[in-house]
Amino acid sequence: MDNPLMIFDCDGVLIDSEAVYLQVELGFLAAKGVSVDRDWYVGAFMALAADKWRRQLSDLLLERTGAPLTDDDYVALKSESRRRVIEDVRPIAGIDALLRRLTAPRCVASSTQLPFLPLKLERAGLDRFFGENVFSGDMVENGKPSPDLFELAARRMGFSPGDCITVEDSANGVRGARAAGQFVIGFTGGGHWSDKSGAQLRDAGADMVVASHAELADWLSENTGALVA
Known part of the structure; x- marks a missing residue:
């Protein structure tokens, strides 16, 4: 990709x-x-x-x-x-560096309700990386684990499902993105995961699992043209 x-x-x-x-x-x-x-x-x-x-x-x-x-x-x-x-509120370690290197189009798809979602991004200092490309579960009839939110994000951004890479930390999010036909990377770098292996995320259908944003950056560099060196 x-x-x-x-x-x-x-x-x-x-x-x-x-x-x-x-x-x-x-x-x-x-x-x-x-x-x-x-x-x-x-x-x-x-x-x-x-x-x-x-x-x-x-x-x-x-x-x-x-x-x-x-x-x-x-x-x-x-x-x-x-x-x-x-x-x-604080950013996950390594996300700022990843987003600075990211050249591919990007957006947020979250179950968080409006207007709390953009507020969290702003307080974490990450809103500047996404602009208006922020999609909430409020915008669809059926939220995660249904595919509706991921389909909306892809459609609004002008992409087909097969051209999307979704990064999700929850089994419910993984199920939704997979149902939307997207490539799903499970992420276990958050403080809520005691099991960094991502077994739950793999069982839910994740195509692969990474435990940090540095690991995600390495994979994107090797497999896509989404990052600058």
Whole structure:
């Protein structure tokens, strides 16, 4: 692929925020008396569209405690997550250097709702690399793991699915990009992944897995014309 469209997820690929979300959400569950395996939760819940995440979390609570997620709990949980992310937002190691070298067209495709998505990018200092090419799950009827968001990003950017490389850190994101017919690189460089091997991402359909942006840069240099030396 000489000049692919590079599609980046935001949380866990561009900014190291998934670990913050994970801490807040697991803390919330623990306070409700619900204990879950960390890696299972990452695979099952990370990157879900907001409505699917809420419904799935409510189902989990109902199963374990007999009571679903209340509106007040949902609002408080989302508010705390956003506050913590904004306070602690930082780019994933190596992403700034990668984006500076990237010559290929690029965009963001994230489950994060508007207007929080561009705010996170701005606070991390990464908004300058993407301009208006930022696509949120709010823009489609069905979010991840459905392919709609990835199809929208490719269409808006003027690319066919086979000319896209998507970098995703979640099993749900990988499934969506694969369903859209894109080449998918699983990324395990975020702080939420304790298993850097990417077994969950491979099982979800990732074509390959990298554990850092330096490793991603090396692969792009060897296999595409997407980077300057």
